Amino acid sequence: MGELLAVLFRTSVGSDLFDDRARLQGMLDFEAALTRAEARAGLFPAAAAEAIARRCRTELFDMSDLAELTAQAGNPAIPTIAALTRLVSADDPAAARYVHWGATSQDAIDTGFILQIRRFLELVQADLERLSAGLAKVAEKHRTTLLVGRTWLQQAAPTSLGFKAAGYLDATERHVERLDEMRSRALVLQFGGAVGTLSALGPRALEVAQALADELHLPLPEISWHSHRDRIGELSAFLGLLLGTLGKIARDLSLLMQTEVAEAFEPAGEARGGSSAMPQKRNPVAAAAVLAAAARGPGLVATVLSAMVRRSTSGAWAAGTRNGKPFRSSAS
């Protein structure tokens, strides 16, 4: 079962996708695209847009300054835009007034987050495909490899390793389907201005919105959605469901690896699965890592669902912080 496990437990989902810099870059990508879209719509000269877009690079920003100012401002977009404006002013004071023109904090925060999510979901999809392929191989190869079927942890009747894998595969393919459907709802532009109506942009509003959507290769939704968090809720529910299936597989594995059962094993390796007190042990380390992640899923999904209702009161903070610390990525 080695190939399956290698597929299942690799650590491809890079955690720097959601670190502070990535979050900042997401907002700056929004600002750069916004300014170009507005210039294309003729709101101001293209040169001003380029003067702004040129500064939309995280390495020009002081992260610890931003973190501190975010706590005061109540959201990460306000100090980011202020810092960007200062950077632009230094060289091109005339361009500086066009920074973030007609947009609101939540536009930058949400669209920036969606851009992060887009990259993340590509990795998830690649992982799911690899997992599917691995499970399909096991299902095929071990079609008749007999295994004890158990219910209530009691031996019940014979089954096969291939049949077990086919069950995992079936669930995995449903997740692929869900990901596909969910993506089309989740990956859209957020752009509404102060209260969602884009009124600051006057009659050019929809033209700018479409140009911005084109710049970012994100569909333009029917209407501003920043106070309706079902897109974010669905994303987190999808991840919760996926963790449920992965956790179930990991649980099965840790049970099959029991000393008394010994029907399947994780691949062993140096410095892997050892014990500080009993060097001879072989622990289900990868399964435990998956189970630890799966254990956190339900509570996090509940938090995001709760935030759907509270939205009106708590403003951008609920989405923009973690543990009260500014500039930390969050599931909502």
Next chain:
Amino acid sequence: MGELLAVLFRTSVGSDLFDDRARLQGMLDFEAALTRAEARAGLFPAAAAEAIARRCRTELFDMSDLAELTAQAGNPAIPTIAALTRLVSADDPAAARYVHWGATSQDAIDTGFILQIRRFLELVQADLERLSAGLAKVAEKHRTTLLVGRTWLQQAAPTSLGFKAAGYLDATERHVERLDEMRSRALVLQFGGAVGTLSALGPRALEVAQALADELHLPLPEISWHSHRDRIGELSAFLGLLLGTLGKIARDLSLLMQTEVAEAFEPAGEARGGSSAMPQKRNPVAAAAVLAAAARGPGLVATVLSAMVRRSTSGAWAAGTRNGKPFRSSAS
């Protein structure tokens, strides 16, 4: 805004859909269809099947007996099948041995539950369509009815009642889309026998399975899924998301109904929204009912997601009971 509210808060989702009798009837519907399918596949005479199917009516069963025996058996199917067998035996001892032939408890429990869910989702869909239609009307009619737009509960910039309703409508239509997609995954037959392999039915297994699916007008899935709870998880996540949106609308309403704001109202009525201490008050009763339901959503979704992993240990109970009480419907 009266028409909107009347739509939003009606109490169509009848709670008897998930009471003990409905749950029992779900399992009996499975047993009746199973026996007919098996007779059609030639496993035993059609007369025996009819002798069984005739007794698959809740009014023939003693609910309190079943409740007590469920606690001992560990799931509600075991005592149900035993009672059904006794009922059949009384008139037709020969037919009695064909009751539940080749199936396992979880087949009856899960498929019965899916049949309940099918009826429930029809009501949900009808409600969503009514809500959509109502919101579309408000969005159209109040397209230019000015309203204060607020963020952080502070007055921000003007918006319109129609724009607000359009935002609700947009979210509601996404839920309609999700319901549609989810339904095709959730509403399928569960039929696997002891460990999911249908081995007790030998070479006729798939033929019986297809006949059973036809009887119940439920698609036959690729493989038995009783240990993979993502279908149930997705269903509960969908309901959690929907409650999130409804809760958000209700929260907005209760804020708009504040004495100092007074921009929207629930329809009043006799015995509605009064106070035991202050008869003059007008409370947002319907909004509070929706908020109370929405407050319970996230925790329930988390519970169902958690159960996806634990499945292997806790057997049918985790799905089949509520608060340790047998024969109570449950979200998982």
Next chain:
Amino acid sequence: MGELLAVLFRTSVGSDLFDDRARLQGMLDFEAALTRAEARAGLFPAAAAEAIARRCRTELFDMSDLAELTAQAGNPAIPTIAALTRLVSADDPAAARYVHWGATSQDAIDTGFILQIRRFLELVQADLERLSAGLAKVAEKHRTTLLVGRTWLQQAAPTSLGFKAAGYLDATERHVERLDEMRSRALVLQFGGAVGTLSALGPRALEVAQALADELHLPLPEISWHSHRDRIGELSAFLGLLLGTLGKIARDLSLLMQTEVAEAFEPAGEARGGSSAMPQKRNPVAAAAVLAAAARGPGLVATVLSAMVRRSTSGAWAAGTRNGKPFRSSAS
């Protein structure tokens, strides 16, 4: 290990403690005590109080009427008080005006709930003591009965059954301690009138409050607490913690009962732990029941904790209903 299990899994915690009738009786007990306390304080004649108190019996009330009216009123106290007033009026119109005098719905709802909780905690305490005593016996008797110690589900080093039981005992005794401390905070009167200030009772307010507390044998708290739900939150957190420990013990048992491990067993019995497909199986039914209860704990605790914040908006409903159905007991 039979005695331990018999202790652990008995079903003493009667579910009718929290059914609709018990909930109604809790509120009526409050109303009876209130009217007597007010008569003692000289607010009206003792005969009027007795005319009211005499009708504070659930069998005089129509439960389905109350359920329907609760949905309209937004809380169960309003129709209860209206029905009580009608009952009193029938015989003694003069007394009827003193029903619920100076109190508010939340006073009846919360104090009635506290009275239910008081009875419930007595059962919990008795169960905990029985569990402690059983575990102490096992710890003593099996002090040197060797058992495999496992970590990560892998055999690690020897331990003893007595040592395992001593660990369970130690945790159980901490719960006894917590129960004791929590009870003194949770079991107090709620009595505040319209907005908590008892202003409707004028200068006699505190005298009435003390007399009411005496009637109900409940301490009088420093101040009205109905909008501060930490007492209810602590109660539910305690139950969540207790379920965590019971679930851990049940999990251990179900693992020890595995066919391949077979180190401990639940007591078997007729109709107990069987399988509808495989009559020879012996399932960990009691452990599964405990695990099913434990699986619901965390989500319910999260719901109650969430409700602490939302309180101001959602009024009595959040505490007083379950699934939007009036007159169903709830954990908050």
Next chain:
Amino acid sequence: MGELLAVLFRTSVGSDLFDDRARLQGMLDFEAALTRAEARAGLFPAAAAEAIARRCRTELFDMSDLAELTAQAGNPAIPTIAALTRLVSADDPAAARYVHWGATSQDAIDTGFILQIRRFLELVQADLERLSAGLAKVAEKHRTTLLVGRTWLQQAAPTSLGFKAAGYLDATERHVERLDEMRSRALVLQFGGAVGTLSALGPRALEVAQALADELHLPLPEISWHSHRDRIGELSAFLGLLLGTLGKIARDLSLLMQTEVAEAFEPAGEARGGSSAMPQKRNPVAAAAVLAAAARGPGLVATVLSAMVRRSTSGAWAAGTRNGKPFRSSAS
């Protein structure tokens, strides 16, 4: 109400208390104390203990190496102990064999975490006392400052600002009481060796345990508790309850700060509560920060409660990682 808010929303609870270095230092503090305790008990020379203790300083360790090895080992203690052993060997090979003598990973992880918690709870206590003092002042000073009392967000009857503050104060004082009681259960040594029995230390085990407890100024508990997580569960439940109360106060404030209500305000300041689209706005930034933290509480408490049951399967990882990332502090 300025003084109250200044008290309520200061950010004293430093987040570096739970960062990677603090976590490592917690484990190293355990190792240093262990080796000294064992030398005092005569298990090996004091010079060897000092050679070890001298290296128990985070600045000698490579954090990114440890993070990577933790993922492979399945817990952070294994690579920490290996690295410590290498450091000691470099100068004093004879002493190196006494590193972590007779202990297990979980001893270092749990006791290290308890040491972090001890510092954290001192800050919480100081904050609670400050909050209490501030609320007491407001309660006293504004005893008769009239305020509208509201229920269901509707104006109901008069109350006073002092009365409101007294209600907050009452809840805060219950939290102080809970903290005090909880601390005596939570802040204890964890020391059990491989399976909790300390068998590797033979007859000197209890003597070493007492010496270790003395070194760390932590009480010695009745028995090893690493598989009974109620102490950690209670700690997180306490924090969840406290967040519930703080969230309730913050919610009240954000409602009182509404443009239309304007009865209370957060202290304003430069760069504080502004808006990127509407510079004139004054947002309830501090209240939103508290609400954002409170929104995360219930889900996190649920996760920790869930982990109480799963413990046996998932090993140290569930407690030792966050989001699958090694060396990140976690609430469990």
